[in-house]
Amino acid sequence: MLKKFDREMNEIIKLALKEDIGPGDITTDVLIPQSAETKAVFVAKDHGIICGLPVAKRVFQVLDKNIKVTYKKKDGTWVKPGEILATVKGRARALLSGERLALNIMQRLSGIATYTNKYVEIAKPYGVKILDTRKTTPLMRLLEKYAVKTGGGVNHRMGLYDAVLIKNNHLKQIDIEKAYVDMRRWIPKDMKVEVEVETIEMLEKVIKLQPDIIMLDNMNVEMLHRAIPMVRKSGIPSKIEVSGGINMSNIRDVVKTRPDFVSIGSITHSPPSMDISLRMIS
Incomplete structure (x- = not known):
C-alpha cells in the first residue's frame, strides 16, 4: 500500500519535517559536528503490533540519503x-533531527494497528470485518489507513472521490429514490454506492433500491x-455495514447480529499510542 502512494508519503514527511525543523535544528546544528556519525536502535516499550518502520526509515533518508x-x-x-x-546508522545530525518525527509516526501507527486488531479478533469468529472511516488526522489518512490494514482491518473509502456514501445529512436535502437513480446515471458502473439508514422506515425504502451497501447507523x-x-x-x-457508537463495551453484542462490516471511527481518531524509544548507542 505504501509503495502505491510513495509520492504522497514523501510529501507528508517533508511537510512534517518543515513543521518541526523549520529553518534549522538549532541545538543539533550548534553542538554536533557535521561529520559526526552514530548508531541508534528503536526499542519497543509496550506490547503491541509494530507499524510504520518503512515510514521512519524514509524520514531519516529524506534528511540524509546515506542513512542505513x-x-x-x-x-x-x-x-x-x-x-x-x-x-x-549514519550522520548524527540526521538521526537527532529526525528522531521525534520518526517516533511520532511509529507510535501513532503502531497504536492504530494494535487497537484495530483488538476489534478484528473479537469480530473474526462471526465472519465480520472491521472497517475504518474518514475520521483520521488531517494529511495522515494514507498512513493511518495503512496502519488499519496492518492491524487486520479493512479500508473503507479513502475520501469523497472513490465511493458514494449517501448520508442522512444528504437525505435531508433530497428524495432518496430520485437521488439514487440520478447517482447511478452519473458515476462509473463499478463505483460502489452506500446508503446510510437510521430508521426501520427508511430501511424499507432503501431495500427497494438495492444499493451495494446499506449502512445501519446509530x-x-x-x-x-x-x-x-x-x-x-x-x-x-x-x-x-453497522456504524455509530461502536466501542469495546458493545462490539461483542454488535458482531453477534452478524452484519458484513462494522465501521469504527475510534480506531483512527482516538487509539492509545504505543510507547517506542530511539536509543543512541554510540
Missing part, C-alpha cells in the same frame, strides 16, 4: 517491551436484530 536502516522486525509483528525493532442492538434480518430475508445482494 536495518529492520529487526516487520510491520504487522507483535512485539513486547525491550525488543529491538530496527537499527539506524442503531442499538435491539434495532439491529430487526433490521439485519429484514435485509437478509429480502434476498437483495446488498452488504450490511
